[in-house]
Amino acid sequence: MHKVLESLKKRRSIRAFKPDPVPRETLRELMDAARWAPSWGNTQPWELVVMGGQTVKQLTADFVEAVAQKVPPNPDIPMPGTFPEQAQNRYLTVAKELFQLLGIAREDKTARQEHMLNMTRAFAAPHIIYVTFQRDFSIPYAMLDMGAMVHGLCLAAYALDLGTCIEAQLALYPDLIRKYLEIPATQKIVVGIALGYPDEKAKINEFRSSREPLDKLVRWVDC
Numbered sequence: 001m002h003k004v005l006e007s008l009k010k011r012r013s014i015r016a017f018k019p020d021p022v023p024r025e026t027l028r029e030l031m032d033a034a035r036w037a038p039s040w041g042n043t044q045p046w047e048l049v050v051m052g053g054q055t056v057k058q059l060t061a062d063f064v065e066a067v068a069q070k071v072p073p074n075p076d077i078p079m080p081g082t083f084p085e086q087a088q089n090r091y092l093t094v095a096k097e098l099f100q101l102l103g104i105a106r107e108d109k110t111a112r113q114e115h116m117l118n119m120t121r122a123f124a125a126p127h128i129i130y131v132t133f134q135r136d137f138s139i140p141y142a143m144l145d146m147g148a149m150v151h152g153l154c155l156a157a158y159a160l161d162l163g164t165c166i167e168a169q170l171a172l173y174p175d176l177i178r179k180y181l182e183i184p185a186t187q188k189i190v191v192g193i194a195l196g197y198p199d200e201k202a203k204i205n206e207f208r209s210s211r212e213p214l215d216k217l218v219r220w221v222d223c
Protein backbone atom coordinates (compact mmCIF):
# COMPACT_ATOMS: atom_id res chain seq x y z
CA MET A 1 0.00 0.00 0.00
CA HIS A 2 1.25 3.51 -0.75
CA LYS A 3 2.62 5.20 2.38
CA VAL A 4 0.11 8.05 2.24
CA LEU A 5 -2.80 5.60 2.12
CA GLU A 6 -1.29 3.61 4.95
CA SER A 7 -0.80 6.74 7.08
CA LEU A 8 -4.38 7.88 6.44
CA LYS A 9 -5.67 4.55 7.69
CA LYS A 10 -3.26 4.05 10.56
CA ARG A 11 -3.10 7.49 12.16
CA ARG A 12 -5.18 7.74 15.27
CA SER A 13 -5.50 10.21 18.13
CA ILE A 14 -2.82 9.64 20.76
CA ARG A 15 -3.83 10.29 24.37
CA ALA A 16 -0.73 9.32 26.38
CA PHE A 17 2.77 10.59 25.70
CA LYS A 18 6.32 10.00 26.82
CA PRO A 19 7.66 13.09 28.64
CA ASP A 20 10.61 13.50 26.24
CA PRO A 21 10.57 16.77 24.32
CA VAL A 22 10.72 16.57 20.53
CA PRO A 23 14.03 17.93 19.17
CA ARG A 24 13.75 21.37 17.56
CA GLU A 25 14.97 19.91 14.22
CA THR A 26 12.10 17.40 14.16
CA LEU A 27 9.58 20.09 15.10
CA ARG A 28 10.86 22.21 12.23
CA GLU A 29 10.59 19.27 9.83
CA LEU A 30 7.00 18.72 10.95
CA MET A 31 5.92 22.34 10.57
CA ASP A 32 7.78 22.64 7.29
CA ALA A 33 5.70 19.75 5.90
CA ALA A 34 2.40 21.07 7.32
CA ARG A 35 2.68 24.43 5.52
CA TRP A 36 2.24 22.69 2.14
CA ALA A 37 -1.46 22.14 2.80
CA PRO A 38 -3.93 23.42 0.19
CA SER A 39 -5.99 26.55 0.89
CA TRP A 40 -8.49 28.80 -0.88
CA GLY A 41 -6.54 30.70 -3.56
CA ASN A 42 -3.35 29.74 -1.69
CA THR A 43 -4.25 32.30 0.99
CA GLN A 44 -2.59 30.11 3.67
CA PRO A 45 -4.64 31.59 6.52
CA TRP A 46 -2.95 29.55 9.28
CA GLU A 47 -0.57 30.96 11.85
CA LEU A 48 0.88 28.42 14.25
CA VAL A 49 2.51 28.52 17.66
CA VAL A 50 4.56 25.53 18.81
CA MET A 51 5.03 25.49 22.56
CA GLY A 52 6.96 23.24 24.91
CA GLY A 53 8.77 23.09 28.25
CA GLN A 54 7.44 24.84 31.36
CA THR A 55 5.06 26.99 29.30
CA VAL A 56 2.95 23.90 28.46
CA LYS A 57 2.94 22.86 32.13
CA GLN A 58 1.97 26.32 33.39
CA LEU A 59 -0.74 26.88 30.79
CA THR A 60 -2.35 23.46 31.30
CA ALA A 61 -2.20 23.94 35.10
CA ASP A 62 -4.12 27.21 34.57
CA PHE A 63 -6.68 25.33 32.43
CA VAL A 64 -7.16 22.74 35.18
CA GLU A 65 -7.65 25.54 37.71
CA ALA A 66 -10.22 27.24 35.45
CA VAL A 67 -12.12 23.95 35.06
CA ALA A 68 -11.99 23.36 38.85
CA GLN A 69 -13.32 26.90 39.45
CA LYS A 70 -16.04 26.23 36.84
CA VAL A 71 -14.98 29.32 34.85
CA PRO A 72 -17.32 29.51 31.83
CA PRO A 73 -15.37 28.71 28.62
CA ASN A 74 -15.30 31.41 25.93
CA PRO A 75 -13.62 29.84 22.88
CA ASP A 76 -12.95 32.05 19.83
CA ILE A 77 -14.67 29.40 17.68
CA PRO A 78 -18.01 28.46 19.28
CA MET A 79 -18.37 24.81 20.30
CA PRO A 80 -20.97 22.85 18.32
CA GLY A 81 -24.25 22.83 20.25
CA THR A 82 -26.05 19.88 18.73
CA PHE A 83 -25.38 17.39 15.95
CA PRO A 84 -27.76 15.64 13.56
CA GLU A 85 -29.04 12.45 15.21
CA GLN A 86 -26.69 9.96 13.52
CA ALA A 87 -23.66 12.11 14.25
CA GLN A 88 -24.80 12.52 17.87
CA ASN A 89 -24.86 8.71 18.12
CA ARG A 90 -21.31 8.50 16.76
CA TYR A 91 -20.23 11.16 19.26
CA LEU A 92 -21.72 9.20 22.16
CA THR A 93 -20.36 5.89 20.82
CA VAL A 94 -16.75 7.07 20.62
CA ALA A 95 -16.84 8.17 24.29
CA LYS A 96 -18.61 4.96 25.36
CA GLU A 97 -16.08 2.75 23.55
CA LEU A 98 -13.10 4.67 24.91
CA PHE A 99 -14.37 4.38 28.50
CA GLN A 100 -15.13 0.69 27.95
CA LEU A 101 -11.56 0.05 26.85
CA LEU A 102 -10.30 1.88 29.96
CA GLY A 103 -12.68 -0.11 32.18
CA ILE A 104 -14.43 3.06 33.36
CA ALA A 105 -18.06 2.43 34.24
CA ARG A 106 -20.87 4.75 33.19
CA GLU A 107 -21.56 5.81 36.78
CA ASP A 108 -17.90 6.30 37.75
CA LYS A 109 -17.98 10.09 37.76
CA THR A 110 -14.58 10.43 39.44
CA ALA A 111 -12.78 8.44 36.72
CA ARG A 112 -14.64 10.33 33.99
CA GLN A 113 -13.71 13.64 35.57
CA GLU A 114 -10.09 12.47 35.81
CA HIS A 115 -10.12 11.67 32.07
CA MET A 116 -11.49 15.14 31.36
CA LEU A 117 -8.74 16.73 33.47
CA ASN A 118 -6.16 14.59 31.70
CA MET A 119 -7.50 15.93 28.40
CA THR A 120 -7.31 19.46 29.84
CA ARG A 121 -3.62 18.79 30.59
CA ALA A 122 -3.10 17.90 26.90
CA PHE A 123 -2.65 14.28 28.05
CA ALA A 124 0.72 15.38 29.49
CA ALA A 125 2.13 15.94 26.00
CA PRO A 126 5.45 17.82 26.01
CA HIS A 127 4.19 20.15 23.25
CA ILE A 128 1.02 21.90 22.14
CA ILE A 129 0.62 23.42 18.71
CA TYR A 130 -1.89 26.26 18.57
CA VAL A 131 -3.64 26.84 15.27
CA THR A 132 -4.86 30.38 14.65
CA PHE A 133 -5.99 32.65 11.80
CA GLN A 134 -6.65 36.36 11.40
CA ARG A 135 -10.25 37.20 12.21
CA ASP A 136 -10.64 39.12 8.91
CA PHE A 137 -10.77 35.85 6.97
CA SER A 138 -14.20 34.60 5.94
CA ILE A 139 -14.80 31.87 8.50
CA PRO A 140 -16.31 28.95 6.57
CA TYR A 141 -13.51 28.67 4.02
CA ALA A 142 -10.74 29.60 6.41
CA MET A 143 -11.95 26.76 8.66
CA LEU A 144 -11.87 24.36 5.70
CA ASP A 145 -8.27 25.42 5.08
CA MET A 146 -7.49 24.94 8.78
CA GLY A 147 -8.89 21.41 8.65
CA ALA A 148 -6.78 20.51 5.62
CA MET A 149 -3.66 21.86 7.30
CA VAL A 150 -4.36 20.23 10.68
CA HIS A 151 -4.95 16.81 9.14
CA GLY A 152 -1.78 17.14 7.07
CA LEU A 153 0.11 18.10 10.21
CA CYS A 154 -1.21 15.01 12.03
CA LEU A 155 -0.20 12.76 9.13
CA ALA A 156 3.26 14.36 8.95
CA ALA A 157 3.62 13.80 12.71
CA TYR A 158 2.67 10.16 12.22
CA ALA A 159 5.32 9.83 9.52
CA LEU A 160 7.88 11.20 12.02
CA ASP A 161 6.82 8.63 14.69
CA LEU A 162 5.08 11.37 16.67
CA GLY A 163 1.58 11.23 18.12
CA THR A 164 -1.08 13.94 17.99
CA CYS A 165 -4.47 14.65 19.50
CA ILE A 166 -6.40 17.55 18.04
CA GLU A 167 -8.16 19.12 21.04
CA ALA A 168 -10.95 21.66 21.09
CA GLN A 169 -10.59 21.30 24.87
CA LEU A 170 -7.27 23.18 24.66
CA ALA A 171 -8.98 26.20 23.06
CA LEU A 172 -11.72 26.72 25.67
CA TYR A 173 -9.91 29.52 27.52
CA PRO A 174 -8.31 31.84 24.94
CA ASP A 175 -7.58 34.51 27.56
CA LEU A 176 -5.28 32.11 29.40
CA ILE A 177 -3.59 31.08 26.14
CA ARG A 178 -3.03 34.73 25.22
CA LYS A 179 -1.40 35.33 28.61
CA TYR A 180 1.43 32.97 27.63
CA LEU A 181 1.60 33.10 23.83
CA GLU A 182 1.12 36.71 22.78
CA ILE A 183 -1.57 35.80 20.27
CA PRO A 184 -3.33 39.12 19.50
CA ALA A 185 -7.10 39.44 19.87
CA THR A 186 -7.22 39.89 16.09
CA GLN A 187 -6.29 36.18 15.70
CA LYS A 188 -8.84 33.45 16.28
CA ILE A 189 -7.57 30.41 18.16
CA VAL A 190 -9.02 27.30 16.51
CA VAL A 191 -7.61 24.27 18.34
CA GLY A 192 -4.61 23.06 20.26
CA ILE A 193 -2.87 19.90 19.11
CA ALA A 194 -1.20 17.79 21.79
CA LEU A 195 2.09 16.51 20.34
CA GLY A 196 4.85 14.17 21.48
CA TYR A 197 6.15 10.63 21.31
CA PRO A 198 3.34 8.12 21.93
CA ASP A 199 3.52 6.10 25.13
CA GLU A 200 3.14 2.70 23.52
CA LYS A 201 2.44 0.95 26.82
CA ALA A 202 -0.58 3.10 27.66
CA LYS A 203 -3.91 1.30 27.33
CA ILE A 204 -5.64 4.44 26.03
CA ASN A 205 -3.43 4.41 22.92
CA GLU A 206 -4.85 1.02 21.92
CA PHE A 207 -8.13 2.80 21.22
CA ARG A 208 -9.31 2.75 17.63
CA SER A 209 -12.40 4.78 16.72
CA SER A 210 -14.73 3.27 14.14
CA ARG A 211 -15.88 4.63 10.78
CA GLU A 212 -19.12 4.27 8.89
CA PRO A 213 -19.04 1.67 6.10
CA LEU A 214 -17.98 3.21 2.80
CA ASP A 215 -21.25 2.61 0.99
CA LYS A 216 -23.21 4.44 3.69
CA LEU A 217 -21.26 7.64 2.99
CA VAL A 218 -20.63 7.52 -0.74
CA ARG A 219 -23.05 7.42 -3.65
CA TRP A 220 -21.69 6.36 -7.01
CA VAL A 221 -23.14 8.07 -10.05
CA ASP A 222 -22.25 6.93 -13.53
CA CYS A 223 -19.00 5.32 -12.40
Ligand SMILES: Cc1cc2nc3c(=O)[nH]c(=O)nc-3n(C[C@H](O)[C@H](O)[C@H](O)COP(=O)(O)O)c2cc1C
Nearest residue numbers: 011012013094119165166167168169170191208209
Ligand atom coordinates in the same frame (compact mmCIF):
# COMPACT_ATOMS: atom_id res chain seq x y z
C1 LIG B 1 -11.90 19.77 15.76
C2 LIG B 1 -11.57 18.58 16.62
C3 LIG B 1 -11.60 18.71 18.00
C4 LIG B 1 -11.27 17.62 18.82
N1 LIG B 1 -11.25 17.79 20.19
C5 LIG B 1 -10.88 16.75 20.99
C6 LIG B 1 -10.77 16.93 22.40
O1 LIG B 1 -11.01 18.02 22.93
N2 LIG B 1 -10.40 15.86 23.14
C7 LIG B 1 -10.11 14.63 22.59
O2 LIG B 1 -9.75 13.70 23.33
N3 LIG B 1 -10.19 14.44 21.24
C8 LIG B 1 -10.57 15.46 20.44
N4 LIG B 1 -10.62 15.29 19.07
C9 LIG B 1 -10.25 13.99 18.49
C10 LIG B 1 -11.48 13.20 18.00
O3 LIG B 1 -12.19 12.69 19.10
C11 LIG B 1 -10.99 12.07 17.08
O4 LIG B 1 -10.36 12.63 15.96
C12 LIG B 1 -12.13 11.18 16.60
O5 LIG B 1 -12.74 10.50 17.67
C13 LIG B 1 -11.62 10.14 15.59
O6 LIG B 1 -10.60 9.35 16.18
P1 LIG B 1 -9.13 9.27 15.58
O7 LIG B 1 -8.55 10.65 15.56
O8 LIG B 1 -8.40 8.36 16.56
O9 LIG B 1 -9.22 8.68 14.21
C14 LIG B 1 -10.94 16.36 18.24
C15 LIG B 1 -10.90 16.25 16.85
C16 LIG B 1 -11.20 17.34 16.04
C17 LIG B 1 -11.11 17.19 14.54
